[in-house]
């Protein structure tokens with residue numbers, strides 16, 4: 451069975467709404483990626499070294515990451531020999547298969563959030579300013595509320611002007627309480643208050659916003675480790691998730707940010723926002739491969755329900771679209 455057919459079969463487990471979101475959210479990447487791939491295949495009928503060189507360049511341009519692309523090209527070369535593939539047009543499916551394999555080989559593919567059904571769960575959000583952190587917290591609060599969870603927000607980004615109010619707007623919109631203090635107060639103290647409130651009000655999920663000052667790594671580390679210490683002391687096994695938000699449109703820069711945050715705190719998952727706003731969606735694969743941290747959620751648009759659980763098969767569907775539809 452061809453790989454596109456396999457993806458199509460696997461997609462039957464996903465709702466049509468989810469499938470559509472991935473297809474629409476990845477439109478820019480698909481137009482660029484599939485468009486270039488089609489042109490390349492039309493130009494080089496036969497698989498040869500020149501073809502591989504251009505393919506390599508094209509994949510690097512899609513932000514898949516140099517190391518990942520090198521591995522991918524090596525594997526493609528092997529596959530071409532093994533299956534005795536002569537025509538470039540036969541490579542679409544092999545490429546899609548390798549993209550999924552690259553993602554899955556990097557480790558466990560568990561992308562669901564670690565949320566237990568009984569007791570309080572704490573999710574800590576980290577990331578630099580402007581990447582879509584507050585918006586993502588709002589969207590996640592909405593998603594969890596819809597799933598029947600009792601959600602609370604902690605406004606521990608006490609540094610950026612307007613951050614507390616912005617979170618409150620989301621709290622009102624979704625209908626969940628926001629625990630806050632005044633601007634400039636100690637984030638760890640806000641988190642402490644929020645934990646007490648969450649415990650006494652039988653909250654299922656406490657989502658904590660934090661400030662993202664990348665300019666000063668020592669401050670960032672101190673702040674995050676203090677916040678963590680408070681959480682760990684007040685609730686064993688918490689935080690259940692530390693999610694770093696990365697803006698997909700910043701490409702390889704986002705990868706650099708992730709490395710700094712990774713040194714400041716243990717990150718359990720990545721939220722990749724604004725995938726709909728970039729033609730370089732390949733960054734999702736680079737992050738997985740180069741950081742060894744799974745992409746757990748993706749932002750595929752500005753609407754409240756545009757935050758989706760990442761799925762490597764749906765991602766590849768987003769990249770190839772009609773080719774898979776027409777299988």
Ligand SMILES: Nc1nc2c(ncn2[C@@H]2O[C@H](COP(=O)(O)OP(=O)(O)OP(=O)(O)O)[C@@H](O)[C@H]2O)c(=O)[nH]1
Nearest residue numbers: 578579580581582583584585723724749750751752
């Ligand atoms: N198109 C698109 N826009 C998004 C997505 N996620 C967030 N945004 C937009 O990105 C902008 C910045 O988002 P914010 O949530 O304000 O940024 P932030 O990271 O909270 O900023 P800080 O609070 O400073 O960390 C907003 O205009 C959001 O609507 C997404 O997945 N797709």
